[in-house]
Amino acid sequence: MTITRNTIIGTDAVADAARAVPHEIYLGPDGDAVEPVVSRTTTQQDLRALGLRPNMRVLQIGTGSGYPAALMAHIVGPGGHVLTIDPDPALSVRARELFVAHGHRAIAVTGNELAGHPGRAPYDRIVVAGTPAAIPAAWIDQLARDGTLVTGCSVSDLPGAYAVAHIVKTPADDLHVTVHAGRYPLMQPPAVPSHVTVVAATDHPGYYLASTSDDHQTAAAFLALLRAGTAEPWPGGPGEYLDLKHWLLARLPRGLFTTATKHGEGIGIGDRAPSGSGLATRPDGPPEAVMITPTHFVAHPQESPTWARFLDLMDDWRAEGSRTMHELDAVILREGDSYHVRLND
Template identity: 85%
Template sequence: MISTRSTIVGSDAVADAARAVPHEIYLGLDGEAIEPVVSRSTTLHDLRALDLRPNMRVLQIGIGSGYAAALMAHVVGPGGHVLTIDPDPALSVRARALFVAHGHRAIAVTGNGLAGHPGRAPYDRIVVAGTPAAIPDAWIDQLARGGVLVTGCSVSDLPGAYAVAHIVKTPADDLHVTVHAGRYPLMGSPVVPSSVMVVTATDDSGCYLASASDDHQTAADFLTILRAGTAEPWPGGPGEFLDLKHWLLARRPRGLFTAVTEHGEGIGIGDRAPSSFGLAARSDGPPEAVMITPTHLVAHPQQSPTWARFLDLMDDWRAEGSLATHELDAVVLRDGDSYHVRLDD
């Protein structure tokens, strides 16, 4: 049995909408259950961050269950409009029927969300329930001046570097961005630029390591030793991993990489020990690598100079106040007919 008891706290517009719009009807009382991409609490949190107001025009890319669109329609009221778009016709047909049956003033259409929906542009808010390979210029073009675009994004050329971007289009058509820790589902296959080298394990483990280096053998060595490395818990607090990861991506220390091993998905640095031919060169000595995951610090060998350098980086992050992701500088860069969000040191 689905409980209908209200658990919504607060008296703001989003809380009022959540009380007025039954969550259960969008989850599957019609016999076609929809698995939410994000939790209800996350949906409410994200909608509060949008600062929705009456009479706003909203475009949502990715219909899902239709619940978020119904909430937004309640907040913007009869003077605004909410249009939600999805390439899956079954989702748009289902949502459209629910909107009509329950009097929720949202419009569901089938289409390619990457192209936005120019017919009702400009929009005061564009909300994307996914992470595109790059931000299409259609979204920026269809955003009103003073409007806000919220979308998943890649914040680095390195794979696995995902976050949520909050982009404001100024009256002068400039773009200001704040990046938040979080991750939405990918929209299509990720694109790895030619400047990034990815080495994969030769077995079927799915392990890989990606860096900006052009030294394939060294990167392969890093992956090998990380898989066999010693893992120990690191003393970070809940959620701190993503903040530290994004700080490292902004700082770009020497030898930076992202990787997936049996120890999990992480970020780290690698180097080679000084060769026997001179301490100044670090090109032909044994590999050293250290990586942090949400739960562990993985290294081989331990107590190496690279290990010490990584601990120093962690100390630097602490000394700067353990900066959260949204406290880091970020920029929006145009690249042909799309945009990229990048963290800036």
């Protein structure tokens, strides 16, 4: 697909809708994008992934400018319906007025996004341009059989691990999920489970390290090592960081953590120096830590056993064909009134 200012090249339903619905009328009064900002290109890519067809019933969580709902209404046609819900009444009123003024068959309402909109359920498609702390059961309940829910999600108990989930409800009410690289804006502060230890740098609250170990002192030592460690350019190819990161989250190697330092958000492993031979460790051994970010490889100390183990993990990933995120197995688990997506090795 090629996009210019006034012409969208393509023959699919999304391109047809984009030609029929002028993007400019949904911009702000000064020609600026309406918060929250989702680019026109991203909007159209997301709609293609939905597989919309005429006569479908669609729920959009998060109205934004109203442009995505107008596109979807054009695709599903007069036999379908599109309802978009947002907690901000100003956005709902603005979108509603634009829909009426330009004859776009979408409905904008104000309400609790996490509750969905049961009054018009079930929906063939539910699309969420955001990431909830957990996927509400209400969204799943309002999804029709053979329907698809697309939403941002967390894929790990460790913070900083996000993806886009495509969840399909089968005719038997089972749920199948696949995950894809992507990160939508957070709808809520992330929830950190009680079994996850998070330490923050006292002199810089933006720097943290999170681990499933309950050893707060060791986690703090790992963070200090990474801040002092030697940073080298990321040794992988362009775009490989996210795939390796999520493979590690699925593999769950010993000492796995997520972190953020001056080099950005990253993932790595930490351990204590080995004692003797094999993989035995001594509790009082000096700590070792290694991490990668999209741009850097950080290790302290250099060429330690932990450094070598991380390189072995990278070799294992490459031996498996450098598996991408959507090639990983994923499961969706219900916990009370919400669902969580997790990766499996």
